[in-house]
Amino acid sequence: MFMLNHAVAEYRNQQNNQNQPTEEIIMTTKTIITTGTLLLSLCVAEAQPAADTFAPRSDGFIRDWLVFAPIMLPSDTDGAQAIDKNQLPDEAALKPKAGDKATVGAKELTWKKVKGSDYYLDFNEIAKEQTDKATAYAVCYVRCDTERTNLSLKMGSNDQGKVYLNGKALLKTSEPRSLDQDSDVARKVTLNQGVNVVVFKVVNDGGQDWQGCLRFTEANGKAVTDLAIRLEP
Ligand SMILES: [Ca+2]
Numbered sequence: 241m242f243m244l245n246h247a248v249a250e251y252r253n254q255q256n257n258q259n260q261p262t263e264e265i266i267m268t269t270k271t272i273i274t275t276g277t278l279l280l281s282l283c284v285a286e287a288q289p290a291a292d293t294f295a296p297r298s299d300g301f302i303r304d305w306l307v308f309a310p311i312m313l314p315s316d317t318d319g320a321q322a323i324d325k326n327q328l329p330d331e332a333a334l335k336p337k338a339g340d341k342a343t344v345g346a347k348e349l350t351w352k353k354v355k356g357s358d359y360y361l362d363f364n365e366i367a368k369e370q371t372d373k374a375t376a377y378a379v380c381y382v383r384c385d386t387e388r389t390n391l392s393l394k395m396g397s398n399d400q401g402k403v404y405l406n407g408k409a410l411l412k413t414s415e416p417r418s419l420d421q422d423s424d425v426a427r428k429v430t431l432n433q434g435v436n437v438v439v440f441k442v443v444n445d446g447g448q449d450w451q452g453c454l455r456f457t458e459a460n461g462k463a464v465t466d467l468a469i470r471l472e473p
Contacts, residue, residue, distance in 0.1 A: 266286040364450050374444045382470075404439040
């Protein structure tokens with residue numbers, strides 16, 4: 241409003257100096273105020289998005305996720321088999337909201353909003369317990385104003401990992417391993433105009449750590465950072 245008042249005062253001074261009729265100055269001032277109010281209304285409307293939107297990190301890693309963990313697995317579980325089983329029904333089509341609950345085995349778990357403190361998610365830290373054999377699901381929604389083609393989707397995981405994009409499995413690894421960036425790469429990936437669903441599943445097959453990281457890059461390796469990441473569909 242200060243800027244607006246200042247502009248009006250300056251305009252008045254200019255007009256007075258030119259000996260304009262007072263009535264005309266008042267009418268012009270009214271027009272400026274009306275236009276200013278209209279612009280302010282538009283700004284307020286723009287500042288109220290439907291859902292929180294997050295950007296990937298500067299290196300492209302997505303750090304905002306809905307996480308469902310830990311789904312505890314029997315101690316004799318083979319991680320290579322666990323990555324192929326659905327611990328939640330129809331995992332490829334998961335579309336959760338924060339607060340959604342599901343019971344796996346005898347335990348009820350809740351989908352929670354998580355912001356990774358580093359480039360990867362640390363599922364033991366998120367679950368607040370040291371697991372041995374366990375599965376985690378992480379989901380995010382990527383909203384695009386226009387279709388994005390020829391992207392690469394890159395996964396790192398400890399241990400086995402799997403990624404579905406819009407219901408289709410694009411990445412999977414069955415071997416136990418430690419976390420590295422971009423261990424698995426899917427090329428020529430398309431993000432549709434509108435909402436895209438990413439389901440990222442990571443199995444802990446034992447050991448100290450249980451982690452996963454995911455990012456999109458351009459075909460030339462440049463990190464994609466201008467994505468709108470959301471935590472509701
Ligand atoms: Ca592990």
